[in-house]
Amino acid sequence: MIEKKCIWCLKSEHETDFFSKAHTIPKSLGGQNFNPNVCDVCNAYFGNRHEYNYSIEEALKEAFNITRIRLRNRKSKRKVGRFKSKFFEVKERKGKYRLTVKPSFRFNSEFQTTLCRAFKRGLYKMFFEELNRQKKVGFEKKYDLIRQFARYDMGNLPVFYFERSVGIIVGTDTEYITPVLIFNRMTYLHSTAGFEEIEFLGHVFGFPITDYTPNTFKSYMEQSIRLKKEFFKGAILINRMTDVDIVLSVMNG
Numbered sequence: 404m405i406e407k408k409c410i411w412c413l414k415s416e417h418e419t420d421f422f423s424k425a426h427t428i429p430k431s432l433g434g435q436n437f438n439p440n441v442c443d444v445c446n447a448y449f450g451n452r453h454e455y456n457y458s459i460e461e462a463l464k465e466a467f468n469i470t471r472i473r474l475r476n477r478k479s480k481r482k483v484g485r486f487k488s489k490f491f492e493v494k495e496r497k498g499k500y501r502l503t504v505k506p507s508f509r510f511n512s513e514f515q516t517t518l519c520r521a522f523k524r525g526l527y528k529m530f531f532e533e534l535n536r537q538k539k540v541g542f543e544k545k546y547d548l549i550r551q552f553a554r555y556d557m558g559n560l561p562v563f564y565f566e567r568s569v570g571i572i573v574g575t576d577t578e579y580i581t582p583v584l585i586f587n588r589m590t591y592l593h594s595t596a597g598f599e600e601i602e603f604l605g606h607v608f609g610f611p612i613t614d615y616t617p618n619t620f621k622s623y624m625e626q627s628i629r630l631k632k633e634f635f636k637g638a639i640l641i642n643r644m645t646d647v648d649i650v651l652s653v654m655n656g
């Protein structure tokens with residue numbers, strides 16, 4: 404049997420335990436897949452609250468749960484489940500959705516940048532665990548940058564959010580209930596040796612997966628914008644949680 408190794412801390416079965424099931428996409432978002440190459444310590448790390456009152460996984464969940472509820476209810480008549488959020492409340496009245504922001508969600512820069520950083524790290528976590536599950540890569544040295552940022556809170560990686568200009572193109576009906584992360588599905592998703600793009604619940608993000616230079620970034624971004632011009636307005640470098648259209652307001656039009 405091949406010895407298990409954790410994609411985050413790179414420890415083997417002899418050095419750490421692999422008992423718990425690590426959901427790649429949070430279970431509370433409907434995630435169904437596990438990654439066996441995530442050790443118990445690293446798995447717990449992403450779910451622990453540390454110094455803030457939310458964990459990396461919760462930051463991710465907060466951002467996507469609203470979208471998930473909105474998408475799910477546009478297609479089906481099924482009643483909205485109770486939405487337990489620390490920051491938001493979604494209220495439905497006569498088929499219309501209204502988002503209420505709770506006082507715990509603050510608009511000051513410090514709160515916004517801290518939450519956004521946790522969200523970005525959560526996005527990398529989900530991406531990296533799915534990348535490893537689907538493509539069997541991740542142990543290579545080139546991914547150390549992802550390990551440092553997502554798992555060890557070191558450095559800062561830029562994440563770009565692509566703003567849609569037209570309504571979202573839907574996948575399958577069940578995708579809102581049990582969301583998946585599919586690589587290279589859409590023709591407008593662009594990836595290079597140094598940058599990757601993902602679409603999750605209708606949101607498109609682009610980010611570096613390894614060291615990059617201003618030139619490699621420039622050529623990636625130019626090509627990416629070109630591919631997206633039909634459906635997207637442009638790219639935003641996210642720094643605040645409010646930079647992401649978590650309610651998919653583009654659907655209101």
Ligand SMILES: [Zn+2]
Pocket residue numbers: 409410411412413414419441442443444445446
């Ligand atoms: Zn580990």
